[in-house]
Amino acid sequence: MAHVIIMPKQGQSVESCIVSEFKKKVGDSVKVGDVLFGYETDKATFEEESQVEGTVLAIFWADGDEIPVLQNVMVIGEPGESFAEFAPSKAASDAAAGPSEASGTSDQEGAAGGVGGTGRDAEGVPFAAVENKGAPVSPRARRLAVQKGVNPEQVAGSGPGGRIIERDVLAAAAAQGPLTGLAKARMAEGGVVSPGFGSGLAGAVKGSDLKVWEPAHTDGLPGEGTDYELVKLSNMRKLIARSMYNSLQNSAQLTHMLGADARQVQALRKKAKKALEEGRLDVNITINDFVCFAVIKALQAFPNVNSHCLGDAMRLFSCVNLGLAVDTERGLMVPAVAHADQMDIVTLSRSLKKVADDSKKGSINPDLLSPEAASFTVSNLGGFGVEWFTPIINLPQSGILGVGTIVPRPKLVDGEYKFVPYMALSFTYDHRSIDGGEATRFLKKVAEEIENLDLDF
Amino acid sequence: MPKSLYIDPNEVLRPKEHEIKFPEIPVMQYAKTVKEELKEGNFTPEDLKHIYRDMAVIREFETMLNLVKTTGAYNGVAYNNPGPAHLSAGQEAAAVGMAYNLTTDDFIFGSHRSHGEILAKGLRSIEILPEAELKKVMEEFWGGATLAVAGKDYKGGNTKELGIRFLVYGAIAEIFARTTGFNKGLGGSMHTFFTPFGIYPNNAIVGGSGSIAVGAALYKKVNRKKGIVVANLGDGAMARGPVLEGMTFASMDQYKTLWEGDMKGGLPILISVMDNQYAMGGQTRGETMGYTYPARLGAGFNPEAWHAERVDGYNPLAVIDAFRRKKALLEKKEGPALIDVVTYRYSGHSPSDQSSYRTKEEMEAWQAEDCILGYGRKLVEAGVATQEELDAIQAYVKDVIFEMYKLAIDETLSPRMDLVKDNELLGEMMFSNSSVDSLGDAKPEVNHPMEENPRVKQIAGKTRFYLDKDGKPVSSMKMYNFRDGVFEAIVDRFYKDSTLVAYGEENREWGGAFAVYRGLTEALPYHRLFNSPIAEAAIIGTAIGYAMCGGRVIPEIMYCDFLGCCGDEIFNQLPKWQAMSGNILKMPVVVRVSVGSKYGAQHSQDWTSLCTHIPGLKVVFPVTPYDAKGLMNSALQGTDPVIFFESQRLYGVGEQFHEGGVPEGYYEIPLGEPDVKREGKDVTFLTIGATLYRALKAADELKEKYGLEAEVIDARTLVPFNYEKVIASVKKTGRIIIAGDASARGSYLNDLAANITELCFDYLDAAPAVLGSRNWITPSHELEEAFFPQPGWFLDAIHEKMMPLPGYVPVSNQTAAQQILRAKKGI
Secondary structure (H helix, E strand, C coil): CCEEEECCCCCCCCCEEEEEEECCCCCCEECCCCEEEEEECCCCEEEEECCCCEEEEEECCCCCCEEECCCEEEEEECCCCCCHHHCCCHHHHHHHHCCCCCCCCCCCCCCCCCCCCCCHHHHCCCCCCCCCCCCCECHHHHHHHHHHCCCHHHCCCCCHHHCECHHHHHHHHHCCCCECHHHHHHHHHCCEECCCCCCCHHHCECHHHCEECCCCCCCCCCCECCCCECCCCCHHHHHHHHHHHHHHHHCCEEEEEEEEECHHHHHHHHHHHHHHHCCCCCCCCCHHHHHHHHHHHHHHHCCCCCEEECCCCEEECCCCCEEECEEECCEEECCEECCHHHCCHHHHHHHHHHHHHHHHHCCCCHHHHCHHHCCEEEEECHHHCCCCCCCCCCCCECEEEEEEEEEEEEEEECCEEEEEEEEEEEEEEECCCCCHHHHHHHHHHHHHHHHCCCCCC | CCCCCCCCHHHHHCCCCCCCCCCCCCECCCCCCHHHHHHHCCCCHHHHHHHHHHHHHHHHHHHHHHHHHHHCEECCEECCCCCCCCCCCCCHHHHHHHHHCCCCCCEEECCCCCHHHHHHHHHHHHHHCCHHHHHHHHHHHHHHHHHHHHCCCCCCCCHHHHHHHHHHHHHHHHHCCCCCCCCCCCCCCCCCCEHHHCECCCCCCCCCHHHHHHHHHHHHHHCCCCCCEEEEEECHHHHCHHHHHHHHHHCCCHHHHCCCHHHCCCCCEEEEEEECCEECCEEHHHHHCCCCCHHHHHHHCCCCHHHCEEEECCCHHHHHHHHHHHHHHHHCCCCCEEEEEECCCCCCCCCCCCCCCCCHHHHHHHHHCCHHHHHHHHHHHCCCCCHHHHHHHHHHHHHHHHHHHHHHCCCCCCCCCCCCCCCCHHHHCCCCCCCCCCCCCCCCCCCCCHHHCHHHHHHHCCECCCECCCCCECCCCCECEHHHHHHHHHHHHHCCCCCCEEEECCCCCCCCCCCCCCCHHHHCCHHHEEECCCCHHHHHHHHHHHHHCCCCEEEEECCHHHHHHHHHHHHHHCCCHHHHCCCCCCCCEEEEEEECCCCCCCCCCCCHHHHHHCCCCEEECCCCHHHHHHHHHHHHHCCCCEEEEEECCCCCCECCCCCCCCCCCCCCCCCCCCEEEECCCCEEEEEECCHHHHHHHHHHHHHHHHCCCEEEEECCEEECCCCHHHHHHHHHHCCEEEEEEEECCCCHHHHHHHHHHHHHHHHCCCCCEEEEECCCCCCCHHHHHHCCCCHHHHHHHHHHHHCCCCCCCCCCCCCHHHHHHHHHHCC
8 A cells, every 4th residue: 555755744833844855766665764855944954764665656846845744745655556646736836835934734624614624734725924915805804814813915815816715814814823812903904924823822822922024025026137146045044034024123122232351251261171171071161151151140130031022911931941042054043941040050061062063963953943942042252253243132032142252351450450351241132021220230240140150060 | 178168070160150240330329419318318407517517627637737738837827747748638528428427336447648537537426426425535535635735725615516626636736746646646647546436547558457457347246346347548559469468358258158156247347448549649540550440349359349339439428328338238247348439639649749640620620529619519509508607617617726736736735755855765665565364355255165175185195294204205196295385375365365366377177287276176166266368468467457456366477488478567567556556556466477497498487587676576486385385375465466486397396494394284484584495604505496406406515525515595585585694694604606597697696696795795705606597598408407507507606706626627617707708799
């Protein structure tokens, strides 16, 4: 009997994956454990191993295709078995080609306008947010869109002539968590997009979860100009672009800057290096690790800063889940270290290193990359010589600390100006949840923690 | 086709007489002088002077209207009358002579040119009615509103004089569209009438009264009412089909050969041809007709030649003489009869007529013979009156008419309806909406108790649901079917209402072409159920007359396609009279119309839409036995005209929807309520007629193959129609297909679709789709699948117009492009 290989679902937020390479072609025989194809999400790479033995009867996609998760990819069976019935429709590939934002196609069955039991899911009626400006919308669909908080312009129409009809809105609504009243109202106004599942109960999407919807603008543009080349953004790039843009559009950000005396940190770093060299430590504790440690301590005294701002509410954390901005070949990633406040400096250092390495390798658990996963983020550009900058908050977090390079600055020591190493701290906070005074006190606290860090290891 | 009438080949092939002999038709044979009449005691001098007065009233009345139309004033008092005025100056002797022998039990029907006839009949009624009775009539009419104005300044204390004022005022006020007019101003010049004086509707359709009056005569006969019926028609009207059909209906042999007991004998109908020589501008004698004299027509209809006679309509006494003799014949049940009254109109067809078709000499020659002047001279010669007396009569008449004219144009005393302010007023008058068990007091005549009727006994043994107790289908012989439902309602009413009659083609022994009436022949005497000639205009026209007089009637049109044959009766007469009479008349007519299939282009059309288009008709189309019985009961309980459509596809169907089957007892289903035959949530099918069953098949397929649930609603009634259930359904489903067997273009399906679009716009997921038949001739039965909406068409419409169904391949072309292309080609 023919076996259908589907695109696995990697993490809650993954909607589609790109096949990096098919390792088998039609006609090849396959053993259990053979790698069939490699694929990647926005942030990670995987390999699909065969669970069955047989011959590859069909491959429905080509290298580089973006395939919705749970979609049929290939068929393995005995030569002569039929496989055509497993072929995904063109609609599916069209859907996959659109920019993706909303999540979770697996929940669509039964919600799709009552056409249950006929493989509507497999028909791939697009649930993804797509650009659909100007498409006809039935009066009923428009009305329902308001009720459900769906922006019809982000729904692909399956009606005659591409009309957006009731089932399309229902499907889009099912692809997202229930919306709070505020979220509905804001969705109805348009211009924002639901993240799929939000920060409320049972994934309810709150007003603060909404992101500015930024459609692609390149449709219809010529591919080449005389002085430029038009390069489509990678999915990863689009994701980063959208989340950065959303952050600035949807919050009230400003940055305070303060220098911290770095002598103590530098001393600790020297000590750690020596311990590593002498084999007393098996981990290289970096300046950044010490700074993060200090930040964690400061955060514990400032619950408003260690928070998510949800627009109409604050999510105050009883622990510190620390996000770390990591520069990778694919672009910026911000993996989180959960319960970082429970860690000693060595454990923290190890954890930070692991998530950074995993991110760079692409093997990071996608769930750790969610902005929801961290309660506060640290971004360190000190290694590159940057002194001050204005980091962008990873919404819905309330703040981000940018750590700059250490420069010698004059300081009055015992009645005499001396050059002392100073670390540049740039704290961007969301003025919706934190006022300037509190932000100043927090930043000062971070500086004090850095200056007075006293650690045994 | 009664078996009692043996068609003997020996007699038919070898008749005793070898030529058809026509009786002689007298022409202008009256020759008496006034003195001779007086001597014979036919008149008193007072009678003769009243005849003069009545003619003078008519002349002045028409003169007044003519002056108002042509000069905008009468006696210096200005008024603008924008409505019609078809005047009859010159014809006074004919009108007064016609009315002289008639009582208020005798009814007259008229034409567009009947002011003279209603005035003559009214004046004669005032003359002969006992004062108390006359007073009562006037006081009760419109709650005394008309009398209050007409008698406002009258101090004479003479009831008859008051009566003349009442009559003249009521007529002028009606012509000028005042609420104090005889029909609240809704009838106007061409329709005004006053039933308490036995004046029944005039008719703006030439010859319209030709069949309606025959129906009134049928009512008088069947319900044993006193009096005869006179149809005043013009010489031009004798060309009209409905007149000839009415005459055919009135000539039927069966009144004398088959009707029994006191019902045996001719109809009391007298056709009075007001032969004024012109059919608008066409000259009937010598140009547009070939009869030379209209009296000749009688010879074509029965061996008695309708006792036809041509009389001098310029001598009132000659006319009176003829009407007296014909009335006596009719009372002896020897009717029908026809009088051809020679007359001449001075005025044109209407005031805009320049009389370009006749010479001045001709008009002057007739004016020299003027009937009023001539009659006046005879009275003076005979010593009945002096010229001074006659002049005094003229002066009195002018006074009365001028006074009534001034009252009728007084905006305060004689107001018009304010239909702009009271926007629903006329709407509320379109239907009477009464509920009446029986319109007669008599005991209904039947041949045996209902339970002894063979059909009733047969139905008693039937299962009243399509499945038996064990849920197995009942055989067609044992299953209570659609025709049983219609039959039960009708037989019940025949046993309740003595006035109820039913007729049409093949209604009696055959039991109706589709056997609905099987068993009724046994139950009913001839005069309650009979075969009519193949004359649809007469079938409906007579039913209108029958109902106008107060009887309930079920005429039958065997095929919907034949509605065209009675187009005027269905579209112009039946729907109009309740409102046009100011709600004085009711119209309890249930027209059974069978919608065919299988028989091609002229026997398979659904023309329900034509009926829904005409205001004033209720339109019903049940398709299940339960609905048929309940809706027929409601139709028969009401007093409004109902076009009751039945599908020939469905006469044999059993009840599949109503739990417990069709109840044995009486029940009513209110007209206007659509019925949800199957509940669903994804799409609504609203069907008219037999399409319901194809919609249910489509719903089954939709459910099985696509998991979609259709809500199926049977419209049941098209007019009135309650949208509430449909709105609720569309709010739920968001999609609706409206389907029926009528050709789609211009059909009621589109009307429903347009209204639903407006009423449910915000709830619609797609525009309502209309599935009607193609805009073709109906092809042969074997090809009908391409013509009438099929189950697959429903899925096609959903797929193409609402929501594409995965993997679905359409069977018909329902695309927008095709829609445009077909419209472009007019198909």
